[in-house]
Amino acid sequence: GISDGEEQGGPGEQRSSPTHPPFGKKQLPSIPKNAVPITKAASPASSTESANGTHASYGPFYLEYSLLAEFTLVIKQRLPGIYVQPSYRSTLMWFGVIFIRHGLYQDGVFKFTVYIPDNFPDGDCPRVIFDTPVFHPLVDSVSGELDVRRAFTKWRRNHNHIWQVLMYARTIFYKINTMDPLNPEAVVLYDKDFQLFKSKVVDSVKLCNSHLFDQPKIDDPFAISFSPWNPAVHEEAKDKMFRWPEDYNKGPLVSGLSWVKPGSTQPFSKEDIPLQT
C-alpha cells in the first residue's frame, strides 16, 4: 500500500529538460493527495462515450487496445535498461524495472509501477511510483512517486506516449533536476553538501538492491519478481527466449515465400543459386 501525505510541489516555471525538448512547456500541476494503486473500473459506457462515441459496448476494447498499442510502442522503442509488463488484472497497471548503468545511481535496480488513468488517452498523464522510494529530488521520499507531470503537463493523445514517460523515468537518474522538488531534503543536500548527497544516493541504491529479491509489492501473476540465478528454473526460460514459440514453426507448411531481390519490385528477380553441372 502507499500512504497518503505526499508533498505537493508548488506550481512554477520549469526548465525544459534538455533531453526532452519535445515535451514543451513544463508546468508543474498539483499532484493528487491520494495515490491509490488500485485502478477503478470505469464503466464501459462512460469511458466509451468520452473516447469514441458511437459504440458503447466496444468501449472497453478500445481502451484495452489503446493501452496494448502503447505497450507495443514501448517494445518497439527498445528503451535501454527499462523493462515493463502490464499486470494480469488490469492493463491500467504496468510493472516495471529500470537498470541504471552509470552515473550517480550506477548499479541501481529500481522497480516501479505505472498507473494509467482509466480515461486514457484523454485523461491525465500516467503516474510512476517506485516500489522503494529512491533518494532523488523528483521522487517522493514517502510514497515513492515520481514527479511525472512536470514533463507531461497536459497529456496529449497522439503526441504523448507511455514510452516517453518511461524514458523520462530513466533520464532523471542521469540528469538531476532540482527545480521544484518532491524531495526538498535531497535538493538541499545536492546544493549544499554534494558529498553527503552522493553517499545518501549510494545508500539508497543499496537499500533498493537489498530488496531486489523481495516478493512483489502487488500480488499479481505478472508482477516482476527477481530471484537468484537458479539453473533449474532460469535455463529453460532463457532458452525459450531465444527460440520462437513452436506454434509458429508448426504454422503453414509453406511460409515466407519470397523470390524478390531486395531493392527490386519485380517478381522472381532473385537469382537462383547456380547449379553445378
Place this chain on the structure above:
Amino acid sequence: MEVMSWLSRLNPRGPGTRTGRHAAPTSPCTADPETCLMVFENHWRQVSRVLKQRESSVGGYADDLTAVRNHTDQMLCLLAEERPAGGDIDSPAVGPILKMVVAENILDELVQWHVRRGLDPDSQLELLKLFEMLIGQSHQPLLLHSAVLQPLLNLLGACVDPQLGSPPALESSLVLLLNQVCVCMAKETAVLELIFRCGLVQQGPTNLLIFSLLVPFIHRDGSLGQQARDALLLVMATSASNHSVARHIAENSYFCPVLATGLSALYSSLPRKIEVRGDDWHALRREDWMAVSSLVLFMNSLEFCNAVVQVAHPLVRCQLLDYLHNGFLIPVMGPALHKSSVDEMIASTAYLDLFLRSITETSLLKTFLRFILLHRHDNDTILDTLLTRISSNSRLCMVSLSLFKTLLSLNCEDLMLQLVLRYLLPCTHVMLSQRRAVRETDLYGKSADKFLSLIPECCRITPAPSSERDDEPAFWGKGSPTSESPVHPRPSTPSRLALFIRQQSSGGQAIPPSSGSENAPSSPRGSVSSPLSPDSPVHQLPDTSEGETGYLEYLRDARKGIELCSWACRDWSAPYDGENPSPNSALPPPPPPMSNPSLSMVQEHFSIMDPAQQRASVERLIEELLERAPSEPLTGDSKCQGISIEAFHQELRELEERVRERRVLSRSSEDLTDEDCLPVETEQHSSETKTESYATGVFSPARPLGPPLAQPYTGPFITVLFSKLESMMQNSLYVNILLTGVVFQLACYPQPLLRSFLLNTNMVFQPSVKSLIQVLGSVKNRIEAFAATHEDFPAMLRKARRFLVARGKLDWSDSPMGVPTLRRSDSLIKSRKPSLGDLILRHTNSPTRARHAAQLALAHVRDGGQSLHSALFRGGAASGASGLEKQAEALRVKNAVYCAVIFSEFLKELAALAQEHSVALPFPPSQGAEE
C-alpha cells in the same frame, strides 16, 4: 530429415507376405550353420551336375529344369535365412553360404544357364520371384556383392525388352523385385554406386537399368504404381548426394520428361465438368476427388512429383521443374484455364486450386506461381485471367475466390507484389500530405470504431421473443460487465495475453528474467509454450461471461491471422511501408486493362450495373422467364420445396447472357450514348462496352484520347473485390462468405501499404480512389434502404441468423448424420473461419455439449432453416407466371437478408483486424533468410 521420415513410411514388405512354395521352407536356419552349408553344398553339387551336363547342348529337358528349380529354391532359401554371427555395421560378417556363392559365382552360373537355355515367361517369373524373396528376406547385405548384383542385373536385362518393356505378366513381380532392390539401396548407399558401376560396364549409356525399368510405371494406378513410385523415390533420395548418378538420371534417363508429360496426359483425362449438387460447392476437397479415379491418378502423380522435388538431387529437381513448367503447365494448364466454356473454366480453376493446396515443396510451388504470375497466354497473364473470373457468375466466382484464398494463404511476396502491392507502391492513391500516415498505426481504435459504426441500424440486435433468445448471438456489453466482478473489470483480450506469451518466449526486450512462476501457480507464465492453456484468462472468459466472446472471437481470429501472416512474411525483401521500396523507384504499374475478351464472356449480370440498371435488367429477365414459363415450368409440385437455387441461377444467367448479347449487337453499330456508359467506378470490369468505352473516354470524358495516365489505379484485384463487395446485396450467401473471407485474409497482411489502404479509415485518398470504407458505406445504405421497404425484415433477419447458426453448429459437431445438402456446406462456413459458427457456439470442449448442439442444430435446420427457405420461397407453391415472378423476388430478398447478416459480422471482423494490427509486433527475419 524430411527424407528420413519419408523413408520410414516405406516399410519393406516383411516375410509375412510370402506365398506359395517359398512360404515355409523347412526353416533350416534353426539348424547350425555348418549343417546348412552342407545342405547347400549338396544342392549345388546336384545343380552344377545338370548345368555342366547340358553345357554343350542348349535347350535341355523339362526334367532338368524342374530339378534345377527345386534345388535352386532350396539353395536360395538357405542363403536368405543365413545369419552370420559377428561383424558390425561397417564390415558385416559374411556367412559361409554367401562366401561360397561369391567364390563360385553360383548365382551367375544359374542365371547364365537359364538365359542360354532360353527363358520362357514361366521361368522368368520364377526367377524374379526367387530373387525378390532373396533380396527381401536376406539378413545380409547381398547386393554389396557383385556376385549377387550382376546376375540380378543380367536377369533383369533378359526379362525386359529395351523397346517393348516388360511383358504384362511379369510386371507385378518385376516391380516388386525392383522395389526390394531400391529398399536395400536406401539402406546401403554403397549399393547404388555398385549398381551404377555394374551398369556402366554392362549396358553402356543406357545403364542404371533398375531405374529405367521403373520409369514406365510412374503413372500406373493401384499398388503397382505406388510400389514403382516408392522405389523411384528411394533411388532419388539415395542419389541426392551422388552427383554422377544424378547427372546420369538427368542426362540419360527419361525420368523427368516421362513424369512431366505423364502429368499432361493424366490431366487431359480429367473430367471437363465437375458434377456438383450443392449450391455452395466451391473447391475440391479430398472427399470430392477420391471418388474420381482419373483425379486420384493425377493426384498420385502430382504427389510423386512433389516428393521427387523434395528428395532428389538439385540437378534432377531442376530438370523436373523445368519439364513441369514447359511440358505441363504451359502447354496443358494454360490452355485449359482459357477454355471458353464456363464448365471448363470452373473445372480447371478448381483443379489449379487443388494442385496448389496439395503441393508442399517450395520450389514446385515456385514453378506454379511463376507460371501463374509471368506466363502470358494470349497476352494476358494467367493471373489476369483468373482475376477477371471473380466478377463472373456465382459458381465460377466462388471457385475463383477459393483459388485466391489459397493463393493469399501462401503469403508469397512475389504474388502479393503482382496482385496488389505494385499498384500501391507509387503511393499515388493517397494525398501527398498523407503519405507519412501510411505507416501510422491506429492507436486509439478510431478505425475499428468507424467499421463498427457501419453496422446497419436494422441489424443491431433486437430483443427477440424469448423462445428464440438462445440463438441470438450475444455481444459484448449486452450485459453489464461491471456488475460481474470488481476484481476483473475488463475483458482480457487475446492480444493482451498473447503479447505476454510471445514476449516471454521470444526473448523480447520487455521481459526480464524473473521467477514469477513459483509463487503464482496460475500464471500463464507457467504455460508459456501453449498460449491456449486452460489456465490462461482467455479460457476463463467463456465461462465467466459468455456474452463477451462474440467480439473476442473475432479479435482472436484477427490476431491469429495477422500473426501467422507476419510470421510468414518475415523474410520478405522489403517492409512495403511507403518508403521501402521507395515510391519513386517502383516501376509504374500496368494501367487498367484495355479489353479482355474473356471478360465479357463471363460477366456477372448484377455486379457491374448500377441499381437502376439492375432493376431494369431483372425486369427484362423476368419477362423473358415469363415468356418461357409455360414450356418449362420451374415450379408447380410439392417437390419444388427444395428448389435448386443453382438451376434457377443458371436459368437467370443464361437469359441474362442472351439479353446482353442482344444489347451488344444492337449497340455495336451505333455510337455509345452517355446513358449506356457505365459508372466510372466499375470501369475495370465493365464488360461489353469495354473496348468502345475506353476509346470514347468513359473514364474521363474530358480526355477523350488515350489512356488516362496519372489516374491512380489500385489494381485489378482490389477493383474486382470492391465491385463484388458493392454488389453484396445481390450476391448469393456463399459468394459473400467466400468474398468476405478473402478480404479478411488480404487485410491480415501487415505491410503498411496494404494495411493502411484497407483498414486505416482516417487516410485521405485521391478522389478517384475508392476506399473500402466507402464501398462498405454504400452497402450499408442499400441494406438500410432494403430494410426500410420490407417490414418483415427483422423477422427474416432473425431467421437467416438462426439458419446460419444452425449450419455453424453442424460444422462444430462434425457429426456424421448431416443432411446431405448441408454437409456440402460445412467446409464453407468452416473455411470462412469461425464466423457465425464460432460466434454463437462455444461448445468445443465438451463432446456431449457438441452432440447436443448438433442435434439441436439439425432440428433447427429442419424447422428453422427450411422454413426460412420455404418462407422466402413461398411463391414457389403457386404455379405459372406469378410464381416465377415471386421466385425472382424471393431470391432477391433471400440474398439481401443473408447479406445483412454477413455484412454485420464482416464489419466486426474488420474492426477486430484494425485493432489487432495496432498491437501487432513485427517478426525479425529468420536466420539464413538469404539461403
